[in-house]
Amino acid sequence: MMNKILPVAIIGGGPVGIAAAAHLVKRNEAFILFESGKEIGTNFLDYGHVRLFSPWEYNIDEAAKELLLKHHISLPPKDELPLGEEIVFKYLKPLSQLPEMKPYIHMNSRVLHVGKKGFDKVKTKGRDQAPFILRVKVDNKEEKIYEAKAVIDATGTWQNPNPLNAEGLITDNEKRVSDQIYYGIPDVLNRDKDRYKNKTVAVVGSGHSAINTMLDLTQLKEQTENTEIIWILRKQDITEVFRGEGNDQLPARGQLGTRLRNVLNNGEIKAYPSMFIESISLASGGKLNILGHRQQEQKMINNIDEIIANTGARPDFQFLKEIRHTFDSALECVPDLADLIDPNIHSCGTVRPHGEKELRQPEKNFYIIGSKSYGRAPTFLLATGYEQARSVVAYITGDKESAERVELKLPETGVCKLTPKPSAAKTSCCCD
């Protein structure tokens, strides 16, 4: 029989994992949270210099807000746009230090394996009653075992970046030149300035991360004489990258597109649309050659000093091998979300709010939430994750009515090119 006093285990101390903890506190339910990094919100610190496009109003979870206010911790102005590091130091860290949270948060604790006590994946009879078992590597040394009555996986995707190779394969030649590839958003104007100034830098990708990287590089180019920026993207139509611009309900998100349009018009970036990368090789003088194809023809881009990969990220399922979980075969997202977020179907980031019902997995009381629930799809918003956390926690704690209620109105992107999939259930987005 399941021990009643077992806690709910949360894996990942990003904003969504922490929000789940705040909702469990609100409902008086015991929890334990494991974060692999040495700081809460580790992934936001990786791009701490990047200004978010959504203001504080959308970046703070409601249960977290209540908890902070209960302890008289003031909230940042709701219309201000925080930097990545401010999400950690002005919100997540103060929240995680509160007496209701701190004792139950384990830092430097990487979950290596989740299973069911006494059950491998195949065994069914009595499975639902067995506790979950989590194997956790602490301080990169000892391994500890914990039991839990439910598990919420909020580990994100940021730490598993997609490769440069257009087929999504992690090739040996890409690994060989990895010293000259940065997967993420380097701080090219400060911390990483010496690495990029007066260099020829290729940025690969077409999402918000790539735009942020290129806008910073154009500032570096203005400050230095010989910095060159090359942009490689698979999209044929560059204007798609500008997205909603003035129609976006998050103005700062819209402005990213407008600012990119301006620097392209000024000729500050040399763009290669429709370019699919096949391989990268080291040439003489330590330069890189990028080989790919454009419109059926081979194309080589030479003399690159540095590559910045902004090609998205993918979820890690390694530690879930003994858990019965499913994912969409294309996006690797939670299956019921696929039609809502599939970039093949609609191009906007406007997603119908959803909760426990859509997130339910074959393993009872196991959930994937947060950016990992979107798999490889790029359009995740914090506000979506907070609603997921609220609904899943309501369900786990027996409040089915609240779990089913939708309590979210998301700002729309103001752009959607809908290509309905014949088999798809009716999708709801800004188009209808």
Ligand SMILES: Cc1cc2nc3c(=O)[nH]c(=O)nc-3n(C[C@H](O)[C@H](O)[C@H](O)COP(=O)(O)OP(=O)(O)OC[C@H]3O[C@@H](n4cnc5c(N)ncnc54)[C@H](O)[C@@H]3O)c2cc1C
């Ligand atoms: C550059 C950038 C800008 C963004 N800007 C916005 C914005 O303006 N507005 C918005 O709403 N959204 C924005 N997002 C999207 C989204 O809000 C973030 O990606 C957010 O970090 C997702 O939160 P999360 O809690 O799901 O995952 P994460 O923040 O990625 O947190 C996952 C946590 O899990 C930990 N972890 C991973 N594996 C393990 C393990 N095995 N064991 C223990 N811990 C583990 C990690 O260390 C990490 O702390 C942005 C994303 C990026 C990349």
